[in-house]
Amino acid sequence: MEEWLPAKYDKYKSSPAIDVGNRLFDTKDSVEQDVPIGVDIDPKGLIAAMARKSNVRHTVDNAVLYLSKQTTGGKAKYTPILPQTIVVGDIVEVKFCVIAVPARFVKDKGHSGGSGPSTSGHRIKLKLCAVVRIDTEFSDNKSCAVWNSKMDKKRALSEPEEDGRTAVMRRSGYEDDE
Numbered sequence: 690m691e692e693w694l695p696a697k698y699d700k701y702k703s704s705p706a707i708d709v710g711n712r713l714f715d716t717k718d719s720v721e722q723d724v725p726i727g728v729d730i731d732p733k734g735l736i737a738a739m740a741r742k743s744n745v746r747h748t749v750d751n752a753v754l755y756l757s758k759q760t761t762g763g764k765a766k767y768t769p770i771l772p773q774t775i776v777v778g779d780i781v782e783v784k785f786c787v788i789a790v791p792a793r794f795v796k797d798k799g800h801s802g803g804s805g806p807s808t809s810g811h812r813i814k815l816k817l818c819a820v821v822r823i824d825t826e827f828s829d830n831k832s833c834a835v836w837n838s839k840m841d842k843k844r845a846l847s848e849p850e851e852d853g854r855t856a857v858m859r860r861s862g863y864e865d866d867e
Contacts, residue, residue: 711751711753711816711817712751712816713726713730713736713747713751714740714743714745714746714747714751715745715746715747715748715750715751716744716745716746717744717745717746721748721749721750722748722749723746723747723748724747724748724749724751724752725737725747726740726747729755729771729772729773730772750816753817753818753819753820754769754818754819754820755769755770755771755772755775755819755820756768756769756770756819756820756821756822757769757770757774757821757822758782758821758822758823767821770822772820774822775820775822776828777828777837777840778825778827778828778830778836778837779822779823779824779825779827779828780822780823780824780825780826780827781820781821781822781823782820782821782823783817783819783820783821784817784818784819784820784821785815785816785817785818786815786816786818787813787814787815787816788813788814788815788816789811789812789813789814790811790812790813790814791809791810791811792809792810792811792812793809793810
């Protein structure tokens with residue numbers, strides 16, 4: 690058995706970063722059940738058409754649930770929502786799974802800077818399973834709109850892209866996780 694080595698994570702704009710992602714597809718030989726790609730993810734059906742032509746498929750393990758939680762009389766109820774309904778200021782709960790993914794590693798040859806032989810192994814990753822919107826009080830409040838406007842202006846001035854445009858992050862929402 691090989692010695693475990695921690696993954697090397699880069700920084701994003703001088704802040705520590707963790708590699709978190711979701712595979713949209715799995716190989717055709719996967720035993721998981723196929724599920725359709727939702728129109729909220731693929732409104733024009735382009736991704737699904739590409740998948741049909743390739744050796745991949747969208748399975749239950751590739752899907753992310755987007756839910757909203759409502760509590761009535763001490764009992765929680767989860768309802769599906771569209772990812773784009775989650776906005777800045779919403780309080781969310783995120784559910785991840787820890788998975789092992791087959792990977793190839795190249796061992797360092799000490800301080801010489803050269804690469805050593807590659808070996809097979811597994812890499813531990815976080816997989817996004819669900820995003821649940823818990824509270825919208827702040828985002829529903831008018832003060833949130835004022836705060837967002839100020840932050841957008843500040844971000845546009847402090848983080849322009851190389852060609853002068855600002856980066857836009859896609860926002861998504863949670864669905865019910867029963």
